[in-house]
Amino acid sequence: MDIRVLQYFLAVAREESITKAAKALRMTQQPLSRQLKDLEEELGKQLLIRGSKRLLVGEADISKYDYLKLSQKDLWGVLMRKDSLLAEKETICAEDLWDKPLIISHQASDNTEMFRWLRSDISKLNIVATYDLIYNAAQFVKKGFGYVIGLDRLINTTGDNNLCFKPLFPTLEAELCIVWKVNTLPVTIIHILLYN
Numbered sequence: 001m002d003i004r005v006l007q008y009f010l011a012v013a014r015e016e017s018i019t020k021a022a023k024a025l026r027m028t029q030q031p032l033s034r035q036l037k038d039l040e041e042e043l044g045k046q047l048l049i050r051g052s053k054r055l056l057v058g059e060a061d062i063s064k065y066d067y068l069k070l071s072q073k074d075l076w077g078v079l080m081r082k083d084s085l086l087a088e089k090e091t092i093c094a095e096d097l098w099d100k101p102l103i104i105s106h107q108a109s110d111n112t113e114m115f116r117w118l119r120s121d122i123s124k125l126n127i128v129a130t131y132d133l134i135y136n137a138a139q140f141v142k143k144g145f146g147y148v149i150g151l152d153r154l155i156n157t158t159g160d161n162n163l164c165f166k167p168l169f170p171t172l173e174a175e176l177c178i179v180w181k182v183n184t185l186p187v188t189i190i191h192i193l194l195y196n
Helices: 003-015 018-024 029-043 112-118 134-142
Strands: 065-081 101-105 126-131 147-151 163-167 172-181 188-195
Touching: 003 018, 003 029, 003 065, 018 029, 065 134, 101 134, 112 172, 126 134, 134 147, 134 163
Parallel strands: 101 126, 101 147
Antiparallel strands: 065 147, 065 163, 065 172, 172 188
16 A cells, blocks of 8 residues: 555545645646545545545544544654754754744644643744645745644655654654444544654
8 A cells, every 4th residue: 555645545535625635736636536546446445435525534523433543643743944943953842833933734723632732822822824735834834934733744855855844742643544434435534643
């Protein structure tokens, strides 16, 4: 199983649309749809209900659902410019971010676990923007508008790219689950925050 295809699936779940996900991933809809169908065949399960139904995304009461935990976990951290003072650090702690201009996920903005990790009242943080697509948030970081709190491996930080990713400390991970309503087929993937 290619992790890239799981990231495509996550993009579809976040966007609640293959068309919107393809645009966000900067690819056409047909190859994205084909990759997802191949994933469904590999897993032997239908992952998406194609049509106008919405997908379950983010933290949710999963008592009404069956789910399959994936072995893959995503790591929370900070996306920043390589010339940032914080880029010299191996990990980022909450105190490092208290006075910085932050760009956080629209979904994470209501996430009490993230703010519990930050150990700060949301009103005391300098949240300059929220994002739905990490790609868009990365463009703001490139221009020097702030620091993105997000998941690793969603933005390329290798090579001559002027961005870098530093993990949070203490570690905050997102466990991946494929979730589906009881007695139906899988429909989406969600992140569950875990402390290590």
